[in-house]
Amino acid sequence: xxxxxxxxxxxxxxxxxxxxxxxxxxxxxxxxxxxxxxxxxxxxxxxxxxxxxxxxxxxxxxxxxxxxxxxxxxxxxxxxxxxxxxxxxxxxxxxxxxxxxxxxxxxxxxxxxxxxxxxxxxxxxxxxxxx
Numbered sequence: 001x002x003x004x005x006x007x008x009x010x011x012x013x014x015x016x017x018x019x020x021x022x023x024x025x026x027x028x029x030x031x032x033x034x035x036x037x038x039x040x041x042x043x044x045x046x047x048x049x050x051x052x053x054x055x056x057x058x059x060x061x062x063x064x065x066x067x068x069x070x071x072x073x074x075x076x077x078x079x080x081x082x083x084x085x086x087x088x089x090x091x092x093x094x095x096x097x098x099x100x101x102x103x104x105x106x107x108x109x110x111x112x113x114x115x116x117x118x119x120x121x122x123x124x125x126x127x128x129x130x131x
């Protein structure tokens with residue numbers, strides 16, 4: 001039997017509107033040891049919710065230097081600020097978030113599953129895909 005560990009936190013990010021103004025929004029960050037390469041980011045606005053599955057390694061790399069070439073990109077900016085970009089076919093969202101807060105969250109995920117110690121339960125993954 002596989003023991004699953006879950007790590008989560010809520011943080012506040014700044015959504016950068018196209019006109020440059022900012023809007024604060026809550027983001028839930030979740031990590032599960034049974035999906036050890038991924039972090040779920042759930043963005044909450046007043047009237048909707050958007051969920052993104054992001055690679056844990058991409059987030060860790062983005063703390064130090066630009067990371068990501070596809071739908072998700074993360075890079076350091078000034079001081080404690082990280083710039084997160086989420087792209088779809090018809091939209092491009094930019095957020096500012098705290099490097100310290102993301103770093104603390106990632107540290108807690110690495111305490112649960114150290115880098116290089118990721119094991120994927122393929123039976124569980126297949127069950128989830130077929131459900």
